[in-house]
Amino acid sequence: MPQGWSVAGRRLEFGAAFPSGKLVVKHNGQVEHEQKLASQGTWDIPVDGTTYRLVRTKGFLAPKTELFSHDGDKVPPTNKLVTPSPAAAGSLCAAHGAAASSACARCGTFVCVQCAGPDRVHCQPCSERLITEAEKTAAAMAYLAPAPVLAIFGGLFLALLGAGAGLLAVFIAKRTESKALKIAAAVALYGVAVVVWLVLLAVLMPFNTSPR
Ligand SMILES: [Zn+2]
Ligand SMILES: [Zn+2]
DSSP states (O other): OOOEEEETTEEEEEEOOTTTOEEEEEETTEEEEEEEOOSSEEEEEEETTEEEEEEEEOOSSSOEEEEEOTTSOBOOBOSSOOOOEEOOTTOBOTTTOOBOOEEOTTTOOEEOTTTBOTTSSSBHHHHHHHHHHHHHHHHHHGGGTHHHHHHHHHHHHHHHHHHHHHHHHHHHHHHOOOHHHHHHHHHHHHHHHHHHHHHHHHHHHHHHTOOO
16 A cells, blocks of 8 residues: 655645545645545546556555556655655766756666656666565555454454564565465464464453352
């Protein structure tokens, strides 16, 4: 679930609106554009003279929302506003030797209008790296999904154990490439959480329902 995007010095982020929220484009703290959203759909968002496309599809727990540039390239999500650094006067981009328009906010490479990434904040290789990282995090977060279910069945105590198991499962999922290992770790951790809960119940119960 992305927090939002940084595009050409603007912040694109979600806001509260009935029924499925809205997307707000802010520039220097001022709202430049607002788009009401549904849980699924495609919307054209004007940003700095071009059109970006917001696509919302059904996700596992919440809708999955992605942003694409005019050319159809995916825009990397960022947690806060990231602005491009200005290129030094007279500097040239590394790829074409054309006049640089800005410097990548992540690695500092000079880029021209052509070789800037889809968000016009990062260079293309950095954009791709950020997208891969974000997708890895999102996939790992899916292993937290059983935690709220445990809360419904076992109340606060099991919820805490489940949250602990879930966070550990996410931690492991982020650090291994093996899907089998991720699933095995999650199953084992949630299993341990439930067993610990059952043991605690068994230990505490006699005091609650003590005869005499
Ligand atoms: Zn870069
Ligand atoms: Zn260039």
